[in-house]
Amino acid sequence: MADVSLRESELLVANQVILPLTKLNEAAVTRHPGAKMLDTDLQEQSGRYIYTVTLVDTAGSERTIDLDAATGNVVKDERS
Template sequence: MKTLTALFAATALTLTAGLAQADVRPDHIEGLVKSGAVMPFDKLNAAAVATHPGASITDTELDTKHGVANQYVYEVDLTDTTGKRFEVKLDAKTGAVLENKQDT
């Protein structure tokens, strides 16, 4: 039983470490915007809200695209006017919507 518990704990730590590595460090963001690798966040936020007009942004995050160097995904959590929550993922360079799903 202890071996199984240790295995689950090690797996959870490994997955958490992998997710943490996907986040772009805040001190790198300004350089990415200046270089054109990432659109200004006000434009990305507007693109996300356009998918659910009237929605409010509750959280944003800039991540590297999994498995692709120097490509970024901007994730926006929204709450619409009826209280439904959505997660919208955008290509951070172009603003194209990659994913738009309702949180359950």
């Protein structure tokens, strides 16, 4: 996996390769209403872009959600 820079992510969004990061953030938080985002990360993995959101849900549990950055589909949602 390779980290994607902010500049590269802006180009990917502009070229419609991935969804806007705000939409991906919304998709993650929608799964856990009331959750607070702690961190985000975009990585390229075998030609696929994975957007990871780490958040704390209303029960105080830390969660990691991986989204396919092109579609917004959840790849993984697990409690840390």
